[in-house]
Each structure stands twice: as C-alpha cells, then as structure tokens.
Amino acid sequence: MAVSSGVTRMILGLGGLMPASVMAAVAGPGMVPVTQISAGDTAWMLTATALVLLMTIPGLALFYAGMVRKKNVLSTAFQSLAVTCVVTLVWVVVGYSLAFTPSSFFIGGFDRVLLHGLGFSPDGAEISVSHIASSVPEAVFVMFQLTFAIITPALLTGAFAERIRFPAMLLFIALWSLLIYAPIAHWVWEPGGWLAAQGVLDFAGGTVVHINAGIAGLVCAYMLGPRLGYGRVAFPPFNLTYTLLGASLLWVGWFGFNAGSAVAADGRAAMAMLVTQVATAMAVLTWMALEWWVKSRATLLGACSGAVAGLVAITPASGFVDAGGALIIGVVAGIACYWGATGLKQVLGADDALDVFGIHGIGGIVGALLTGLLANPAVGGMHGNMIAQTTGVIATLVYSGVGTWVILLLVNLVSPLRVSADDEEDGLDISQHAERII
Template sequence: MAVSSKMAGVRLGVGSLAGLMPVIAHAASGGPGMVPVTQISAGDTAWMLTATALVLLMTLPGLALFYAGMVRKKNVLSTAFQSLAVTCVVTLVWVVVGYSLAFTPSSFFIGGFDRALLHGLGFSPDGTGISVSHIASSVPEAVFVMFQLTFAIITPALLTGAFAERIRFPAMLLFIALWSLLIYAPVAHWVWEPGGWLAAQGVLDFAGGTVVHINAGIAGLVCAYVLGPRSGYGRVAFPPFNLTYTLLGASLLWVGWFGFNAGSAVAADGRAAMAMLVTQVATAMAVLTWMALEWWVKSRATLLGACSGAVAGLVAITPASGFVDAGGALIIGLVAGIACYWGATGLKQVLGADDALDVFGIHGIGGIVGALLTGLLANPVVGGMHGNMIAQTTGVIATLVYSGVGTWVILLFVNLMSPLRVSAEDEEDGLDISQHAERIV
C-alpha cells in the first residue's frame, strides 16, 4: 500500500478551522488526526469504498471457493467455513488493537495504542472535521481502516490452505487471532507505516507482496511442518472435490485483485490506473506460462494449472504494481509462472511438507519473485523512484525469519492451550462432519 501522494500536502478548506488546528497539525505531522471535511476527495473516497469491497470479495467468497474446490469432498464445508471465520476473528482483532499497532507511528518495529478500539476515529456532527490517516489524507480514516482490514483478513485466510483437512477448528481460531496480532500487524507496520524500519530502508511493496504473500507463504510452510502431513499423504490420492469452484474462486480473486492493487494507490489517479493495467498483463502472462509448462512437462494444460498461474501472476505483480510499466509486468508474469510452477511441484517435493494447497509454493515464491523483481524493474516514470535490490532482499529475509519463527512459537503456544490437530478418526471422517456436524450429501 503506497503512501498517498497527497500526504505531503494537506489541502485546507475555507470553513471554520480554529477549533481543529491542533489536531490538523497532528494529522499533517505524522499521525492520524482530524482535518476539515473539505480536504476529503469525493473521487478518491468513492474509489476506495469500491476497492475495499473488491478486496473483501477476494476472501468471501473468492478464497473460500478457490480452496474449497481443491480439498476432498469430506472437507469442503470446513475449508470454506475457515475463510468466513477468519474474516470475523480478524475484524475484531483489527478494530480492538490491530489497526493501531500497524498504522500509528510509535517506533520502528510496532505502532502505538493511539487508535486502540479506534479511539479518536470520527466525524464531527457539524460536518466540520473528519479523521484521516497520515498515510491517506484524502479519504476518511474509516475507509482506510476498512481497506486495510480487508488485507489483514485475507493474509491469515491464505494460511488455511496450508493446514487444510487436519486442523481443529477452535485451535485455528486462536491461532489466527494471535497470528494477526503478533505477526501481521508488526510486519505491516515495518513496511507500510512511514516510520517502520523497512519503509525507512526504502523497501518497495505497493500492495502487499511482502506483508501479505511472503508473510502468509512462510507461515503456511511452518504450519504444514508443525501440524505434520495428512494421513495417507504420499501414499493415497487426494483428488480435488470440484475444480469448477476453484475456477470461480480464482476468477473472483482476479477481479478483486484490482481493488487490492489499484486500491493501494489510495487515490483515483493515474498510478491506480497503471496498477490495474500491469495487474492484468502480468496475470495473463503467468497463466500462459504455466499452461505452456504443463503442456511441455505433462502434455496437457489443466484448469487447475491455469488458475494457479493466475494467482501466481497476481501475487508477483502485487508489490510491483505501482512501480513497473507493462514491459516489467510481462517479465514478472513470465518469471512468476515458471517459479511458482516449480514451487508447487519440484520445490514441494524437496521441502517434504504437506502444504496442502501450495500456499508457500505460490504465495511465498510468488511474493519473493515479485519483491525482488520490483527492485530490478521499478520505473521512476511510473512510481517516481528506482528500486533497491539490497533493500528488497532485506525485506524478504526479515519477513521470512520473523514470520517463520514467530509462527512456529505461536503454534507451539496454541498447541498447549488447545490441540492443533484433529484425531486420526476425525481426520478419516473428514472435518465437515467431525468439526461442524455438517456434510455434503
């Protein structure tokens, strides 16, 4: 999520501002605060409201369908349900303290409690003042909170693909709450809050290649190791229930991703338009690359492969979307298609973890590819700055280490509180019936 280009210049209105001056000064000087309503851009706000809905659409029902189609029949409902449950848990965590820790200035590593319970976020009844974030000064802070919430939701929701078909539902809820608070919020602060230590290093991450995808990818891999493989993994086939669901989910992800990437301009402007364009280009390129590889290796192009290529391209263009031109997008799509295909096939065998739906292979690898290529391909004409490979590499390594180790510690803690893994009998019966007393007939 890029810092709004309007951040530096707060547009003062002509209304009665005397009573607002102290807080206006605060908003302009580096933290969220009140500004006159005339500073709000109707166009930016309308676009950000739309983008927010699009990003939520990615999780509900996009990711729910995408994942549900790839698991076995006995786990379809539980897998889709996890996305819904994650949405609710993260929403509460976010408004209580997550947003404040991620997006208020305090230290290099974590935000403060200024916005705990969204304290101070508001809109004056007389219409003279409205709170804005210092990161997005032309839209109401309520919109910014919601927009960022949808990112906070989809990141842990991605993890459910790694531990699919074997996690206990109560343990999952506890794990997601802690992960959102202790892993997602700090990493978002490092990269997206202007005072974060990675932001200060010059790390470029327009829409979440590092914060969302590398973060979720490595955490998913750790989850897969800690929970262990599904019963019968490597010996019996785990055929996907219905790849039509997966196509529908991937399609919703693709459309929703325009809100994800173009919305990260935090404005309805030319940069948002460029982000939308390169998102489409890179995704199409990655799909064709994946299809070509399958044709070459397996003599068939598959629907699941094409859907996977789409997600790979979307993931990889995410950090670059506000920084590269169409040529850069083609390169990113090509490399992402190759790298993620390898991540979900060859690398998966090497790692030996039962990452059920290839969260690391696609989101982790795609995120790393995108982050590094952003450093290489960033075009100053598009984003106003060059990339820095050292900074990008620092961001990748820091996120891999922090998220990997942190996830491992949280899983150990949760396992002490509430066992992570279902019993062998429950796994055999399927999570739909054993965890939720429901089933597809």
C-alpha cells in the same frame, strides 16, 4: 494529532518510499476539514475495499474448497468466513492501531485502540484521516486495510487444510494477526517502520501479505504434520469448477487490491490495474506452456494456479513497473511458482496442502525482488533497491517463520492443533461442524 498535508498520499501511495524529510513532517492520524476529502478518491476506495473483501469471501473460500476432498469442503470454506470475523474483531480492537499509527520502528502505538478518535468532530466540520491516506476518511482506510489483514491469514489456512481443529485455528489466527501481521504491516507500510525507512518497495502487499502468509503456511504444514495417507493415496480435488470461480473472483478482486493501494483514483491506480492484468495473463500462459511441455496437457487447475502466481508476483510491483516489467514478472512468476508447487514442494517435504508457500511465498519473493530490478521512476517516482528488497524478504521470512512456530507451540498447549485420526478420516465437515455435502 495533525496530518502533514494532502501531498503525503501522492508521495507515498501505500507501499511507496517516503523521504526522511517528509517522514519527519508526518504526525499520524488526525482531523482535517471535511472539505479536504476527495469524493473521487473516496468512491474508488470504497469500491476497492469491497473488491478486496470479495477476494476472501467468497473468492478464496471457493478457490480452496474446490481443491480439497469432498469430506472437507465445508470446513475449508468455513475457515475463510471465520477468519474474516476473527480478524475484523482483532483489527478494530488493536490491530489497526498497532499497524498504522506511528510509535516506533517496530510497532505502532495505542492511539487508535478500539478506533478511539476515529470519525467526525462534534460539530461535523472535521473528519479523521490517516496520515498515509489524507484524501479519504480514515474509516475507509481502516476498512481497506482490514480487508488485507483478513486475506493474509485466510491464505495460510490452505497450508493446514483438512487436519486442523477449528477452535485451535481460531485462536491461532487471532494471535497471528496481532503478533505477526500487524508488526510486518507497520514495518513496511507505516512511514516510521524500519523496512519503509530502508526503502523497501511493496506497493500492495507482496511482502506483507504473500511472503508473510507463504512462510507461515509452510511452518504450519511442518508443525501439523502430513495428512493421513499423504504421499500414498490420492487426494483428488472435490470440484475444480469451484476453484475456477474462486480464482476468477480473486483476479477481479485483485484490481481493488493493487489499484486500490494507490489510495487514490489517479493515473498510478490505472497503471496498477493495467500491469496486474498483463502479468496475470502472462503467468497463466507460462504455466499452461510448462504443463504442456512437462505433462503433455494444460490443466484448469494449472491455469488457475498460474493466475494466482501472476497476481501475487505483480502485487509489490504494481505501482512501480510499466507493462514491459509486468510481462517479465508474469513469465518469471509462472515458472518459479510452477517449480514451487511441484519440484520445491517435493524437496521441502511438508504437506502444504494447497501450496500456499509454493505459490504465495515463492510468488511474493519473485515479485519483491523483481520490483527492485524493474521499478520504473516514470511510474512510481523512484528506482528500486535490490539490497533493500532482499532485506525485506529475509526479515519477513525470519520473523514470520519463527513467530508462527512460537504461536503454534503456544496454541497447541491450550488447544491441540490437530484433529484425531478418526476425525480426520471422517472428514472435518462432520467431525468439526456436524455438516456434510451429500
């Protein structure tokens, strides 16, 4: 298959909207002369890819490990590492093909199963590229997208922390990556996807990654039930220093996540980096101020949570808004996610252990909707559309929520999801992995 032209990337970014006339010209991944590859873009995308992987291992692993009890620290960190490996396998076998090759409005095709056709031509004169990123080798694009596919299910492990059986988790993550993540990525990011065609703006994954992980996490929390003693005894976090380290790695890695989603080393990537920093700082200050007002203390955990809230909310908007929009997004995200992790959490009643829905779900929804409101054509080349953004949010909530529920039911038939009460009491480090922190 042939790629339309190098202009595709400029029009699309990763989560941009593609006019129907251009979409018609897009054929899918294909071979181009190696001279078409941009060294600058490729160098940046290689770097961005490493940054995004750094977000999961060790960023998210540390972020989550610091917030659970001592007896579950190793198992929680291990889950991030295990998810990385499981999703890598699923992605190269079929996930990438289903997400990023054109086929139907709902799901991609099988052209790239086992990455068939990816690489150089026999004489080395041509190299394969994705139609979504025609100035970088397809191998880079596969890797970059893989890191997104990894962090999404890794995020939702925070919702069922401290009580899931390890084998069940591995099976669940493999199925979830294939049946939930790949289709939604296709809907939003593949030009033939139905949400892309509606005009949904999701520059770096507010919908595909965060709303998706948030609602799935909430369903997991309901399905697995609360941890023993939840709401009656204290679950003090093991070491919030780890959480600070993790949050900081997430923040730095997020520059690869957002600025990398420009799929180029250009002005839009620079703007994405700038607004990411601005929104995040604003969200931290907002969360701190709220805590000060409500609890008379600003906490480190609160500041870390505010940072993640701001990063999540700016994610869909990062290629579309200016610094003023980022300030607004940061403030709204700080307020909304604080409520999500406190007031809303009480209302929902689920033991979403590490507040995956409260921060990623709510932050993602806030970001998606504000992108529709604040998109600046001077930055991203287009206005937002609130109806399209709302459609994207609702579709993701429904599909991911129901799909996650069905997958959990199926997995539970094959491999029980929940550890026994004794194993939970002993801690997952010992009961699942025969290790512990002394």
